[in-house]
Amino acid sequence: MSAIYRIHINGIVQGIGFRPFIYNLANSFELNGYVLNDTNGVYIEVKGNEDRIREFIQRIKSDAPPLARFDDVSIEKPDYKDYTGIYSGFEIRESRSTHGIPSVISPDISLCDDCLKELFDKNNRRYLYPFINCTNCGPRHSIVRDIPYDRINTTMSCFEMCEECRREYNDPSDRRFHAQPNACPECGPRLEFRIDKKNPPSPPFLKGGTKGEFSEQKEKPIKTTISILKQGGIAAIKGIGGFHLACDAENNNAVKRLRDSKRRSNKPFAVMMPDIETIRQFCYLTKDEDLVLNSPARPIVLLKKKHNISISDSVSPENNYLGAMLPYTPLHYLLFYYPLTHDPQPITPNFKALVMTSGNIFEEPIAADNKEAVQKLSSIADAFLMHNRDIYMRVDDSVVNVISGQQLVINSQHNSKLKTLNSKLVIIRRSRGFVPEPIYMGQDMPEILACGGQLKNTFCLTKGRYAIMSQHIGDMENKEAAEFYKETLKNLKKTFKVMPKIIAHDLHPNYWTTAFARQLITHHSSLISIPVQHHHAHIVSCMAEHGLKEKVIGIAFDGTGYGTDGNIWGGEFLIADRKDFIRFAHFNYVPMPGSDAAARKPWRMGLSHLVHTYGDGAKELIHKIFSDRIQENQLNTILKMMKNSINSPLTSSCGRFFDAVSSLIGAKDLATYEGEAAVKLEMLAETKCYDTYNFNITDGFPLVVCTKQIIKEIIDDAKANLPVSVISAKFHNTIAETILTAAQMVQKKHNLDKVVLSGGVFQNSFLVKRTAEKLTVSGFEVFLNEKVPSNDGGISLGQAVIAAEHF
Template sequence: MTSVRTREETDEIELWRFEVRGTVQGVGFRPFVYRLATACGLRGDVRNSGGIVVINAAGARPALDDFAARLVAEAPRQASVTGVTSVAASRPAEAVVPAGFAVLGSASGGSPTRDVPPDLATCADCLGELFDPGDRRYRYPFVNCTACGPRATIIAGLPYDRERTTMGAFVMCPACAAEYRDPADRRFHAEPVACPACGPSLAWYPSGEQGEDALAAAEAALRDGGVIAVKGIGGYQLVCDATDPGAVERVRAAKGREGKPLAVMVPDVAYACALAALAVTDVGLLTSPARPIVLAPRRRGTLAPQVCDGLPDVGVFLPYSPLHHLLLRDLARPLVVTSGNRADSPMVIDDDAARRLLGPVTDGVLSHDRPVLARYDDSVVRAVAGRPSTVRRARGYVPAPLPLPVAAPEPILALGAQLKHTFTVANGGRAVVGPHTGDLENAETFAAFERSLERCLRVEDVQPAYVAHDLHPEYLSSKHAARWPAGRRIAVQHHHAHVAATAAEHGVRGPFLGVAYDGLGLGDDGTFWGGEIMLATYTAYRRLGRFSRAPLCGGAVAVRRPARMALGYVFGAEPLGESGPDPELAADLLARLPRREVAVARRMIDRGVNSPLASSAGRLFDAVAALLGICDDNRYEGEAAMRLEAAAMRHGDTDPLAWRVVRRDGQWVYDAAPTLREVVQARADGRPIGGIAAAFHQTLAAATAVLCERAATETGVGTVCLSGGVFQNRTLATAVVTALERAGFTALLGERIPVNDGGISYGQAAIAAARLAAADGSRGPDGG
């Protein structure tokens, strides 16, 4: 009788050790490894170790090769594998690996990099259970599995295990524990696993209902036109019926938010399409696991007019937690869902604070007993020129790391700017951008930033050696940096950071042209910048062009009051050979304003009193909005520019206004005087306001293309990186990208990183890393 030997018996058994880096904890990676290894006929084990996954796998070489190839190719959807190393053991596999394959407990140590997974929207499988009357998790607001659920908001540290999350206080019942231990179950090592018998539960205040009764009470309040506070994934939210004008007004009053648009949560994509004109890119963003708020043109429909306050875009998003799904399914109507806070204050995450601060301004608080460790607002995105563009990077995206074009030789903390604040921790070749904090303009928000930073450094297990900060000494972020020794501080110019952020995100290596259009940033010459053309690398930059200057009459007053900025251009536009707008043609503006204000402003401008000069695209938008009678006062940052864009969108395409580019002090300067002169003349002639607004947008696009052409002639550089808050304007950004591409440029716009000040810290980190690398001789190729 002939014996038959198996392939494992004929091939030599080898033992390989794999180390997998990236976002590989909290995304079902260990269960995936178990199933893959079993399918490949391997034995061994897998465990979390520090911030990585370590695998010991024994088997024949062909099986190990197959396993290695599929380890990345078939990884869970939410995993992001950035590197895999494998080493063959020196001893025979039989000596060190028992039979079978095991998922082991976590170990300390491992990689110095620790990728914390973002929170994941409820998956289709869990959603099916949520609404299946026969399932034991039917209508359970905390259903989750390895493919979905809270992650970053509940993690206290890595390795990612239940005891290091806020779920550690909830002891699994026998049924959940069996699922957790079953390799064939999709809840195998799902750390937040829970059910009604052993997990978190809802509570309704002030009356004290629990569970399903609490949810019913909250829904009854909403049906009756009420406003409630709901404890979401990353903090408390204010919720009301988006079709009820009175309820929406109450939300605005509770937040102290007079006019800024509010986001609307809808049950499904079909409902979203009924409220907004969604392109293919928009739908892809809307349904992505991050479930961000998507800004898109509003359709006429049932929303209360107070939701969008007259602006053409609406922010729509889908339910991303089981609790949101229950609310939307039961109520069958769109809901305003916005952060639970007063304007300019951080979102509430503490239960006692919610009852104290939100209870008095709502009809009740729907809470639960799973703590929120990290404050995460909802992310906001929009499509620009057919590409995704992030407006606010928070829940669903943070804290997924981003690459750095030049690795940081030592850990760096980049502190960002003042508005739309974020921080970034750079360690080696990766950067972790912290969640959106808000505007650092009060002690409460600043304290929230410091707590968020402390937690990030603890979870990342990193101690920064250097701090990068903005040039402006009065930013609270700069004052935080001043605590560091002078030799450990790296000052970065605001607009260099803006364009470097776009370049770094897209992996640009050589020199590039940077176009930075925003509100204000302190320049090297002591004036305020905001309309800049640069030749840049990650280590240095040279200013090649700019917008013409005008005085900020009253300083910060001119930022809050576009009418005051318009006076700056009328009475004090930079003399570049052509006069500014004729005061007689600007008679409508002057007649609207108090005579005393006009007289005092003119004296201040003439004498240079509290009227610093600014070459700012954002302030030019403000001035045009005021000259056209669209907006004299900003109730929130960027309102005038948003309303100017809204007027332009209602009109459509048109030819540019008058404009010119001149040479001054070795730089190319877009002279706004001819443009503004035609703005006031066109209005005096009775041309439609929307047509003038549309022509203004086309003017800036044409001028930008010429400025870049002049810069390219000087430098030979054809890659243009666009950044700055003005490029949140979809109409302008699309027109500029189109004009540049027609001129033969490669035009890059921020996509994963906001073009507004939320991206500043990432740009600072990229610059600081490159400068440090250049200083110690280990610089990567950044062209400078």
């Protein structure tokens, strides 16, 4: 029996070879009809034997390309007698624009195995071509100007395909069918190598480049770049989403020079290694970490590094981890495997590891334009390797951590049972490889712009059932970041056809994002403004990605967030749903002398906690602990500031509590990047220690978790010369114990058993493991951020969901 079916699929179905998959599948069932891209996804109209059509639909779902994601599938069966369409075979038709929810654009995808094989095949016409790609890999989001995702709407539109590329592009049986970035050496983008012609660098590259005039060299740009790097030089290399600053990670002088030139801090650099085997030489690697490293997103993965490795200590100073990634573009592979001799592909890579850090200065956005890169990076880079394929949407590398799973014994009155805690992917920076893939919300939402926070900023747009989060913007503390924010907002609004009616923003009156929201509302009086409390947004960001709508126990621990009482929150125990929250408990308030300066100078928080704990009796301790490290006049100034409440806002911050302990045990007095003191404390923790310190929770509402006893016992341990590794572990265990105790109090009173952990403090793997273990063994269900960062890079999602609930 013959039938007609119309199928519309919304999700990630464009730019991944989905239409040729449908074309070949339909032909295998001898069906007639067509498939096309539209603004909303992929539309299929098919005619033929009804049993075959039904099997065809099942095969679409079961055999779809690996990068496909279906969010909505609608199937309509019109009356066959009334249908007048005439088909001759099955065809792929031109894209069309439609109204409604736009199709999801695929993130940029790492080089596939087929293209990698061709890249080093001397008989292939794309041999050593640094822009090789197909429908299964290559740039997507970074080159898209508009939708539908067709070449004319990308930055590849200026490259007219040659006859052979055109043949591939139009052949449904070819894997480059409608691969929009399709190109070859005859018709596609080209590399160019630039070096300062007035002051060309020479080995051993003891000085950085100068802001001179750079000359272009077209001959063997990759080979020349490799030579520069091998001799200790620094190269600015243009990738998919922006420039990297690269050097040989085993060359200590090169890494130190890059660090001095770029940021003069201890913030770890990312390293790229040629293959998994090389990563195993330098890092311990689990099966789950291996899978993430090799995933199409190819993020930077934080890995436990081995001892006595040849990678420079300056790559990740005072840190037990390396941020490692595999090559994800043809150019990256060529840097490692470009044949420097007559060998078509060297067996031994040219480098074991390359530093690949963002091409920016002073926390500005990553440079994406050639002229911009030369202007801003020439004081750092000795040479530039760039190309003429424009980047429309700059995207930095994503950073993730895999928290290993574990088996726990759960005891009850009647029996014991094993429960497995699965490994968790924790996203620290969500950008290339993940963006702009939306988060499916499962329900229609009004069109909202959630402006995000001040640090690690992202913003979030909503459209239909999707939340569309921007890539990592960064800290909103310079005009370049503000321009990047506005540029990205304009692009994503255009791409996803979003016209926000609601503006959600943080409560903090001095955030740039708050001022931006007010500016929008001033110029557009019809817009609705909804302020959202920072820590409520943290909790709801996690609830939203897990589909939680009921009340939960929300533990929001971070460094800074504006509270409803005007104080700085950050150690919060909440009872929350998607609309409202109750502050059930919090860490006691202590002064934060110098406000934000206290985050850069953790010793100030150590001083604050000593005064809070010992009162007038703190003076002797202060002198004993700090006299050798901090000048007396600085100590006296801070003490006066706190005594007279001068620029010393009160804070309940757990992040600042970590800073205080880090300083008090001599781990870190000055932080060169945000969270460094807490990171150092985590690095010190003894994994075999499960002891805790005592603490009190005072009566009242909200309850207050008192830190005094914790500080006293830490000081006693330090006096007794207990190893700092044990003190650190005991402190981590104690924080986990405060969470368990508070959760049990909430459970007893409100019968809640779902615990949501969010906030930057929960990027601490040691703390997360100990906390999850305690809660799980005690019968709680634990939820962590997995699709968005637990740090402030995730709060825009929470803001959007809360705003939707209030609308």
